[in-house]
Amino acid sequence: MKHRLMSGVAGALLAAALVAPAAAASQCDAAVPQQHQLVGKTRLSVMFWDVYDARLFTDSGEFEWSRKASLNKVLVLDYLRDIKAKDLVETTGEEWQRLKFDHADQQQWLEQLQAMWPDINEGDCLALVETKEGYAEFYQGEKLLGTIKDKTFTEYFLAIWLSPESRFDYEREELVGESS
Template sequence: MLLRFCILACLFTSSAIASDASHIDQVLNSAKLQGSGKLTWWGLHVYDASFYRGASSNSSEFALDLRYQKSFSGNAIANRTIEEMKKLGVPEAQAQSWGKQLATFLPNVEPGQNITAIYAPKQGTTFYFEGKPLAQIAGAEFPKAFFGIWLDPKTSAPKLREQLLGQSCPPPLFQESCN
């Protein structure tokens, strides 16, 4: 269970060390870092994750940047994504369909490389590798399933979720009672 999450989480890792986030800033119009954390598995540092919001704290646009600390194939990342989505209640057929889409564009990653996913309601979810656009998945259901891997209250990494959200509420896509 944790191994699968680690592989998936590795998909979208970023470091607390300053990395070029200009692509995030461009899309989110002055993005603000809301929180960051690292995923470890059996003492191994798998990836660093950073969660960004638009200039407004109630903005519906957000980004998740993952900087990997381990090597993973794009197919392994897509497969892990499918497994994590299913744990959150995404039907098998839908998770498999999205997994096939992801497998067509997710690159193999090496330590220090990052994948970023940015959600904008009118565009859908856009993926970047090392700051360069990879692909876009339209629709409102995919981002809830995909980003839910880290932001849904039922995530398999609750400590990382807490670190990513900090003292703030999740984006409106995941809004639960929040004061």
Template sequence: MSLELASTVSFATPSKSTLQQWQQWPTVGSADLDFMFFDVYTSQLRSPEGQYQVGNDLSPHPVALAITYERNISKKHLLKETKKQWEHLGYNTNQSSEWLVRLGNIYPDVALGDQLVYITDGLSGAFVYIQKDGLTQWRGEITDEALNDAFLAIWLSPNTEYPKHRQQLIGLN
């Protein structure tokens, strides 16, 4: 596996060891997202202890959310869907617009078999993009705890658009 590091990205937190160890963490749960007859992605939640602590705080401890895409999806479409999910969850439009600009600098265009992983220590996080050929690239860091939680809320909030998906991810069924 080769690794590309973007020189403009700083990884003060989460720690570099957290960013490197997530693949050894036990799986909490996994779920497939399908739309009509189309497979969209498979998601997997991992944590150092293999458990997710359900509570008011969506990220009370380190977790890694790995999304393996089952089709090609443009960065533009990923941003559109992120916006749609935040609207569903009731996030402030002005705030989410700022977050979308930030994510626009991080999200890649993804292809079938690629994986986008968000690794968080519970306060901040980083995105890692793993192409199907194994090429790994650090995409960017999230240091804003509100954005960290908002991103995870798409999958982990009790108010998510896909509650069965959430239950599978957090190991409830």
């Protein structure tokens, strides 16, 4: 009896362990259009800290930087730690500077993001869904946080992860499906 109880508990724990990652990863999956396919995924860790898991989807399941304008993309970030919205916005601006992006509307875009994005708790996700017009819709789970109706913003924002000049080479290669 004790053995059967223990194996039942072990089975339940194993089932919970197998189901938990799928449930955690699926919080923003509702924002991903059904026809989109996974291109790649990666985990960003900085020093000793895991920051987020990132997944890229396109309607073809493929990504090439030279064809970026012809692909509708979805970027999902599943956060592994708490991050303040102001820190996310500041980091976005810093990455644009590092990529040498300079656009008259950049400050306005950052202000829109600050007003739109919530503080992130471990386990939260954010998704950018590129519309057919090239606009950026941001979701947290199924909830639409807001839209920035500017194709250049969408390109600049996604370049942080997808550009060949991205800060994290290996993670970018995994995300765009170039790593083996």
